[in-house]
Amino acid sequence: MTDDALSRPTVHALLADGTTVCIRPVRRSDREQVLGLYEEMSPENLRLRFFVASRRSAGLAADRACGPGRPGHQTLMAETAGRLIGLAEYDSGGSGSSAEISIAVADGLHHRGVGTLLIEHLVSAARAEGITTFTADALSENRDVLRLFADLGLRTARRFEGPEVRCTIALDQSDSYLSAVEERGRAADVASLQPLLRPRTVAVVGAGRKPGSVGRAILRQLRAGGYTGRLFAVNPAAHAILGVPSHSSVSALPVTPDLAVLAVPAAAVPDTAEECGKAGVRALLVVTAGLGPDQAAALLTACRSHGMRLVGPNCLGLSNTDPALSLDATFAAGHPHPGTAGVAVQSGGVGIALLDGLSRLGIGVSSFASLGDKYDVSGNDLLQWWESDGRTELALLHLESFGNPRAFSRTARRVTRRMPVLTVDAGRTDAGRRAAASHTAAAATRTMTRGALFTQAGITATHSCGELLEAAALMHSQPLPAGPRVAIVTNAGGAGVLAADACAEAGLVLPAPTPELVDDLLAVLPEGAAVGNPVDATAAVSEEQLTACVDRIVRYGGVDAVLVALVPTAVAVATGDDLVRALTRAGTRPKPVVAVRLEQGLPVELLPTEGGGTVPAYAEPQAAARALAHAAHRAAWLARPAGTVPDLDGIDTARAQAVVDTYLDAHPDGGWLDPRVCAALLDCYGIPQLPWAWAETEDEAVLAADRLRGADGRVVMKGHWPGLLHKSAQRAVHLDLRGDHQVRAAFRDLETRFAGLLTGVVVQPLAARGTELFAGVVQDEVFGPLVLFGLGGTATEVLADHAARLAPLTDHDVHDLITAPRCAPLLFGAQGGGPVDLAGLERLLLRLSRMASDLPQLAEADFNPVLATPGGVSVLDARVRLLPRRLQDPYLRRLR
Template identity: 45%
Template sequence: MSVEAGSRALLTDGEVVLVRALHPPDTAAVFALHTRLTKQDTYFRFFGARPATLDKLAGEMAADPGPGHYAVGCYRGGLLVGVANYEVLGDSDEAEVALVVDAALRTHGVATLLMEHLVSHARKAGLKRFVALVLAENAPVLHVLSDLGLRFEAAIGGPERDVVLTLDEDPAYLDAVLKRDAVADAASLAHLFRPSSIAVIGAGRRPRSVGHAVLANLVASGYPGPVEVVNPHAVEILGVPTVPSVARLRRTPELAVVCLPAAPAAEAVEECGKRGVRAIVVISSGLTGTDAGTRVHTAVREHGMRLVGPNCLGVASTDPACPYDLTFLATPVRPGNIGVVTQSGGVGIALAESLGDLGLGVSTLVSTGDKYDVSGNDLLMWWTADRRTELAVLYLESFGNPRKFSRLARQLGRTRPVLAVRSGSGRTAQRAAASHTAAAATPAVTRDALFEQAGIIAVDTVAELVDVIAGLSWQLLPGGPRVAVVSNAGGAGVLAADACEREGLVMAELSGRTRDRLAGLLAPEAAVCNPVDTTAAVPPDVFAGALRAVLADDGVDAVIAATVPTAVGDPGTALAEVLPPEYKTVFAVRPGQRARVTSLVPGSRRGVTACYDDPAAAAAVLARLVRYQEWLRRPEADEPLASSADRAALRAFAAGREGWLSPVDAAELLRLAGVPVVETRYVEAGDSMAAAVADLESPVVLKADADGLLHKSAGGGVLLNVRGADRILEAFRTLRARFGSSLRGVTVQPMAQPGRELLVGVRSDPVFGPLVVFGLGGVDTDLIDDRAARLAPLSVADADLLLEGLRASKSLWAPEQFDRTAVRDLLLKVSRLAEVLPELAELDLNPVRVRAEGCVALDVRARFERPSSADPFLRRLPD
């Protein structure tokens, strides 16, 4: 049989290994691993001497995975260096686990990595617990098991420990896995960002060639380590010695950069792998989708290298201990505190130039290009540990692992801002949407939900990105949304106030004391309410006094100061004397300035504050920073939610199901999830209605279940307020006549009490996971299109933000009108249902009728499909 390729993964020291399930062809390797064990390790493994039946045991461990058995091995350079396996105990949901690692790699994290893969597989198999019998003196294994992050119990007393690991999906375990991932990833990326030596492969003598530009930037960057060039047609280039091939390099470089056409580039990557190069940047294009690209993939996999690219701008780092510039940027990157990762080389060039114009610089700049290996997730982990990086910037055209990305970005965003440029924001065509939820869950909606929940400050253009970077670089985060505008040009002040209100900011109400201070400072014709108009003839020192008075007002969180020069003076020159205030955010606006944004004092070390050419730009930045500050103030996590759902019953219900559920089965699904649903009876089109309605109280509603009927009311598929058995039978015949052979059946429900109609749904994306959609429902749901969305799992705070995220939210939740608590509980139950059942591809509750007390689902559609088997949090590198 063929053996699967497995997954590349990182050990604690950053070394790349292969982890995969074991099969019979691995028997000899398993046997050899056990024969290499030391006497003590053998004792720990077998509680005595090596068994005479080790060959049989090795064969059992390497048996093909089955319902009761699974074994996973770690291969380093083709050698099996560790094995973890479990055997299910009878018909239970428990399995006994065993673990063995080569003594040479005891402290490299092999055992923990194998256990994580074993846990992931066991959870998919429905197991609840691992048990193990471990000698009390076997401290290394006990430490591995206790430090996994799972709930750990060990009986104390005697020479042995009965260990129990609970396999519940505890967030603490995910945090532990990500922490280990970050340590290993940082160790592997050190080869990229702190290389001891560099080789540039393909640097030419022609000044306008990419390779020559990369080498020139490297030479100019002050890189302290040795550099060599691979070029068979020169002796030296730019003063750097050359060799004709990778094999002839004087030393094995830790980092290599390839600037060659596709086919020679693939050969160079292969030679680098054989030589032992640890990291490689492939600037070359034309590889993806070709045999050469496949060769690059294979070489990286076989030789355990980290790869940036191909088809990229390159990499730069301004770490004072190891600065280098391996890009073909036209101007050198400035040292700074901004980390940048971009899939687009063009965006990287534009951003580097714009930051340079502002006097700002980067800590690291990585252009991932076609993203064969190193991705945005890697950089999020690197920046978390890199204290030089105070602000992270992302331009990502695709997400390889968005659920992991969300968790990493949220972790980083708690300590420093993370910015992203939205890409692909158009309403991408969906496959024929068979529910309202599916129609709402566009890729842009899903991406925006990801950004919002992760605390990412999202913008639409590079220009907006630079605006926000400037605001963050020179000012504090605003303490709240209350903004005051101070201007010597009344029109600019009005425009700023309008922009603030458009952005959802609050125009601050100045206190009487502040207004009195302003009246004493300013001319009688000045406006001392917000926006404050100092008049055009105000001297700079008086304008500064007015600004100080406004900043001293406790009801003001931030100020926009808009100034224009006049013949009397330029009040903008006084701003630097006032700023920075101790606890308030101030942005300057200079209508008519040539640059879109600049520092208030160009050339100064800190810039004092950002100065924009338009009040709308300042207000837009301020609003984004307010929302980020609000996100920071939310609790990081809620207490575990109590659920009335029966997890085991739900899993049993979902077993083997695919496609759309019948209305009765869909109602049963909601009942198992604890979701309130109206009593539902279903009559197939060819059956008799009489028996189904014999004991049903009038009035009732009849709903057609017909092929292609999504909008039941608009399509004539709903008959309301039908009273009496005769009328019910007549209505049934009407629907049969109306829909003919397309009618599958008819749902009969009692008429629900009046209330407001809402939409609650789930759409599961194979990459992003389940998205919860909330909005106005009923017949006008698509016409009104008032919806909000967030990715599951929802916290209580997430559910509240959904409830507040509609245009109609303010009127919807007017005091004592509708039961907000019941709807929030419904959202949390639906989110939990999506977590428990990854098979749930689509759920559409429309309408949900909410009343002053309680809510109930009146109509439900649900679709199941085979879920992806990939574990988004399992430690592995891209294939």
């Protein structure tokens, strides 16, 4: 195996039944283990592996797997509890893009996903080495291995040669392969969470005898909440606590718990976790805070070594309100009400606020997890649990960090098709962030990156817990609006004006009613009513009249939702009318109806209807408008089919990688590419550039200008030296140069002013008039490549008219990027000049996205300006910065 193969990190991942396994490259010292794997195989399995039941073949295979390193060879092994359970290897012979693979799984461990998981990791390793195809020989009777290859999700071809089958597997990372990996990961993840969220036995380790301890509070919650499984305490100084049997240690318990809650001092956490692992505990909930780095590492090592899933540390706890379980392992003041909302938070305080709010609204909670410092179980895990639990209809998240945003995004895109996923967008700012020098890095704020993730995944992002609950109340109780058109009905003109302002500010539309609707409403409303939008039904409106008015508007096809703003009046009191009942007396309506009650004490309530449903009522029109806008955005996202990443022609990834490797070989610390290398890289992706020439002397500049002059004879000269980014700010650009004399004068000026810095100049023809745009990429360490687009030119940072999406871009993402900035109307011909080449602009962004996705070493790319005209799109100036980074497969199945 190669030195690079040996340097691959040890990772942990889940088998189909939720078992944790360690996957790592084999070492020479593993030979006896590898040989033992083969020698313990039955004669039949040995024959299927080697085509003959030969012990000699086993020895040769062990020698090959653990022998001296050689190019193009990689062997991975899977272990659990220190036992080797599977082996997979490929060998390309040191050259070419195809490699032969083989696989072996220990007897008794077939059909648990060992082989599939190893092959997935082998595929990732092979891709990183430029291998594009696997080949494998198998006996035609070896149905298990043939089925394994067929079910990978990769394109597989078979050729039968007598009793053998030759399989050829293409290693393209298609969406079908990623979906297959996702589905296997989801099933394994859900299986691994069973002992955590559906434990049959729970032990609270560190439950104190005296009131005031966290462990005792959790024990009380479990007992008072009616937990239906077996419950134990672990305390060496007590035989019983709160009536719950107590034992001196985890190993002394009469049965092994599925879940152990650790509420012990930080110093005791690692040893306690190790004891739990040795006893066979399958999941840990660690509420302890204040772990140091060594204690944290030891805790995670114990969990991985013994296959325990972990929530925490430093967390509030978890709960599952399923009446068959009634698990409340938190130290919150009350018990969450059973319901349909799944909740995952990193902040215990936010968790308490959401639990209280959901319980008060009557939505209730299906399951809850306070993730705390999030060493293991994450929001991604909980999304997959809620997707499968049969109880959750609404997912609420509060995540301050993301371990693998791209994997989270794929999961969320799938889950949001089935249920609303809402989040509090926490950590939107980064006060300590220092904007990098390039336009791209300066524009790529934390808010923009997170916003791109949420938008592309279809997640409803709110700015506060209150706004989250407002949106959740509407999505729980009402159908989604088909669009942004809202009709406002009120019994007080001032309230209607406030509601109209709120809707407009939220991006909703208030269409004027048709004459037919006006006549229809005037026929049922009291005299003096004004039928516009808002509809002022006056203080004299009765309950019956208001009901008829709302029903007619709901049936009207020109609006998508109805907002009813009500204020209490003496008229209604005198007549005994209950205007709110006008909204709740009806059954389920086909469009969302929301109420605004300015006198309401709580920010949002759910009012029960006679039909068994609920209507959301808000204390402020802004809250109602925000909730309706969130619902309209979700409806629009659901109505649009999932985007696809288009195939692009003219891409030379191998040559691009060679350009990158050559540069980094000469510059191990990375840096900004000079114009020639930058242009060569862009050319690998077919990114259109304005013609240019490089010149290092005055005479070379003149010759370049003569060659590049357009019909008007004018050229541009740009100085260059390593590290120069903003040429205009440095006054290193000369425009509108005519004739050789001006070209020579411009060169001498740059040479004089930047003596000792200038390494050469770029000469270009003067570009035609058009719209100056900006496009760029920044490679975020956590989120991956982020593509930015917006108005360009020298004021791009001042105007800050940018939109962003995470790569790889789909066709929908590109459309959104182009239409999102405020300058978008210019691109569509708003000033009468006709639209720019929109198809060319889309191609440019897709190619930029592809370049960023292919090359993890691409730290930044800055195209400014990009000139867009009706006749085409071209990059006038490009800057690219490379860093020595290794490719990380964001979709590879592995635990944090």
